[in-house]
Amino acid sequence: MLPPGPKGKLLSGNISAYEKDRLGFIVESSREFGDVWMFDRRIAVAAAPGAADEVYRRTYRDFVPDRNFLHRRQKEDPKLQEQWAHSRASRMRGMRPKALQAKVPILAGAITEHLDTWAADGTLDVVPDMRKLTSQLGARLCFGQTDAAIVAGGEQDLFWALLPVIASPVDVPPWVPTRRNRKVAAANRELERRIQTVIDRRRAEQRSAEDDLLSIVMTPTGRSGQLDDQLICETLIATMLAAQGAPAPGMAWIFHLLAEYPGVQDQVAAEALRVLPDGPDIRWEQSGKLTFTEQVVKEVLRLWPPNWLSGRQVVRRTMVGKYDLLPGMMMMVAPYVIHRDSRWFSDPETFKPDRWKKGGETEDLPECAYAPFGAGPLICMGLAWSMIEMTLLTAMVVRRFRINAVPGCVVTPDASREITPSGLRLRFTERKGSLGTGPSARQVQAAE
Helix, strand or coil: CCCCCCCCECCCECHHHHHHCHHHHHHHHHHHHCCEEECCCCEEEECCHHHHHHHHHCECCCEEECCCCCCCHHHCCHHHHHHHHHHHHHHHHHCCHHHHHCCHHHHHHHHHHHHCCCCCEEEEEHHHHHHHHHHHHHHHHHHHHHHHHHHCCHHHHHHHHHHHHHHCCCCCCCCCCCHHHHHHHHHHHHHHHHHHHHHHHHHHHCCCCCCCHHHHHHCCECCCECCCHHHHHHHHHHHHHHHHHCHHHHHHHHHHHHHHCHHHHHHHHHHHHHHCCCCCCCCHHHHCCCHHHHHHHHHHHHHCCCCCCEEEEECCCEEECCEEECCCCEEEECHHHHHCCCCCCCCCCCCCHHHHCCCCHHHHCCCCCCCCCCCHHHCCCCHHHHHHHHHHHHHHHHHHEEEEECCCCCCEEECCCCCEEECCEEEEEECCCCCCCCCCHHHHHHHC
16 A cells, blocks of 8 residues: 555646745645655655654665765666775764764864954855855865865865756756756866875875875775775765755754844853863863753754755665555655654744753654654764764854844745755854953953
8 A cells, every 4th residue: 555645736746836835845745644645656755753764774675865966886886886885884984973073173273264254243144154164174074184175165066066956856867968967077077086186196195194084985994995096086075065965054054043042042152161262272072061052953953954855765665654665666754844743842843952951852752753864874974073063163153253133134944955044144243352352251251
């Protein structure tokens, strides 16, 4: 038995209703048709933790990732799939929380450099500014401080070329020479060229291993040997795109909500002042104590999950819940719907960071009731990086700047890829006695 679902129009199905209001359509259809429902004859939606867990957990058994926008070889050629798996395992070593915690001083220094470019009292177009910053931070993660400049900007060009392709409801194969596909291919070739330049330079200079992901994936292992350069390039491009995918829109939503909830903003500022030292010399031993700020980040990712709708292709006949799924169908998991379901969260539409405190309501959530980065074998490997980065960035911005809404600014969620706050502009005003402007904030607080 196939799941139920909205009938839609005779020829176009539900596409027009979905494109008119993507988030609203998914939420309303889930409320009407239940935890698993049919979007159309070939696409089903999982809108509850149990169904989502089944899909995520059985990825690479009953399901595979959906569209291969860059036509990557390792997703098409069975001979390379094992190498790709080893490449992913290598990256995971560099993305483990302990390895990333050691990079906090590098993060803090780069964030300070970026904040120094902001006006003392000015209005900011937040989303592109955060994309620029998180792109730079991702480049440093992959290539270190020395070589990041060679690659920086290339992944931004590829991201913007990919965006209309990913957002399109029409699935055009990458090999079809449309204008969009040609633009993606050109941006991808240029980024691969830059990465190859770094690879060649390191080999020519016989540079000792550096503390970055490139060094990790260039190092031969006993199981997979030496990865070829093409696979190394593809691996790092995937990482760089992921490194800005969640943090950039996530940070924009964080700043938006802190402007809307000044009391919460004050709590973040007070914690940052209490926990972090003056200046950019910050280590994990300090930033790891930003517990309330981390609650804010988790709550924003609940309301606005980066992977708000993720797809898997059905590769063999199977079931999710009580419903049949056939090979060739698509299964879409909807964390946005699950995160706003009152069965799992009280007052689900309300911004409540305290729900994440120790002993709070979220301690006994079912598996996949909260999955902003997905779950299972394909969970976003940038999860730990994103949480460390976003928590530290939130604290460092708020201890230095007061964030206020801009009068007349209308913010709407744009769900064409991640959910971004379209139209968001905010006013950032340097706090009295903030870092770099006379006495430190800590000294001002002591004087008061």
